[in-house]
Amino acid sequence: MKKKTYLSSLTSLRGIAALLVILLHVNIFCFALAPWDSPFDLFIQKGYLWVDFFFLLSGFIMMHVYSESFGESIKKNFKKFMRSRFARIYPLHIFSFLCMVAFYFWYRANFIMYPADYTNTFNVHTIWTNLLLLHSMDINRNLTWNSASWSISVEWWMYVVFPFLLIPFRKLTDWKKIFVFFGVIAGYLFIIYYLYPLSAATNGTLNPGTKDTLDVTYNYGFVRCFFGFLFGMLLYELYRVGWGRRYLNKNIAWLLTMILVVIVMTFSMPDFIPIIAFSAIILASVYTEGIGKQLLNLKPLIYLGDISYSLYLMHLPIMFFLFNYLEVKKFPQIQLENPSWQTAWLYTLVYLAIVIFVSTLTYYFIEVPMRQKLNQSSNKT
Secondary structure: OOOOOOHHHHHHHHHHHHHHHHHHHHHHOOOOEEEEEHHHHHHHHHHHHHHHHHHHHHHHHHHHHHHOOOOOHHHHHHHHHHHHHHHHHHHHHHHHHHHHHHHHHHHHOOOOOOOOHHOOOOOOOHHHHHHHHOOOOOOOOOOOHHHHHHHHHHHHHHHHHHHHHHHHHHHHOHHHHHHHHHHHHHHHHHHHHHHHHHHHHHHHOOOOOOOOOOOOOOOOOOHHHHHHHHHHHHHHHHOOOOOOOOHHHHHHHHHHHHHHHHHHOOOOOOHHHHHHHHHHHHHHHEEEHHHHHHHHOOHHHHHHHHHHHHHHHHHHHHHHHHHHHHHHHHHOOOOOOOOOOOHHHHHHHHHHHHHHHHHHHHHHHHHHHHHHHHHHHHHHH
């Protein structure tokens, strides 16, 4: 398969997005990171949309790397493509899943288990769906085990679909691609105003205060990923022809796209609007030649992007073990219940440091070597 230019700016964005997802989960599972309903709290609460940023980015990058790989037929490279994708995502997925299994045995030895624990997080009947990456296909009734991996399962199935989608997609005229864009927006509206209320009502979690959201996961996650991935493919077509480069490569344009995302993530807007803002960030970031490029190519940000997959999959197993361990040990100097904002952020920074350290280990000792080993074995066949 023909190699393309490495877009380092997108690597940094992936790392930043992973950290923002982690902050959302700290806010949900551990302690509040900002006063309720403050602008920063609203920004953090919208953190689930960074998963949609990943979907958008995946569609963009798959087009960048593989758009010319299949020609008029998918036969020649499909098997190699799928082996490459499998080597990329599956080893760490399995490792993080096993970490949650180990956490389950530790948790059962130290805490009282309730029926809800066995029907939700530790549901043994969902092990096979997790192993087969089917746990976002409306088979399970809840997020289970390493719950963040729901998005990995739907990305895997989008990889399966991508080569079959690519050939007809490349034949679309510009006008037809515009219609596809409006189809994507219609798809997002379908999720927001039909699938999400249906999902929430079915599971008894429908909250009248929750609206205009794309946050479907274990049941309709594939639909959500499909439209994000397709949007990313469309976005790549704009990049390929240089659409908007003249304006978006300016420093001020890059800065304004960042501000725009903060604004739309802070105010109550339908969730498809931040995703459109994400598309502006991606284009501005790949076009920028000024301060934006310099910032996004800082070595620490590139490094976070490199380990972002490990960050994303390992942060919940680490969180669940770490904070429950502290509760078991009952350190009097550590106040985990309703800490001050300053203390909450101090704990969060320590936790992030641990996550980055562990993710570095999994990146270098599991993710990379297993990917290389599987790719080498596939090259021999």
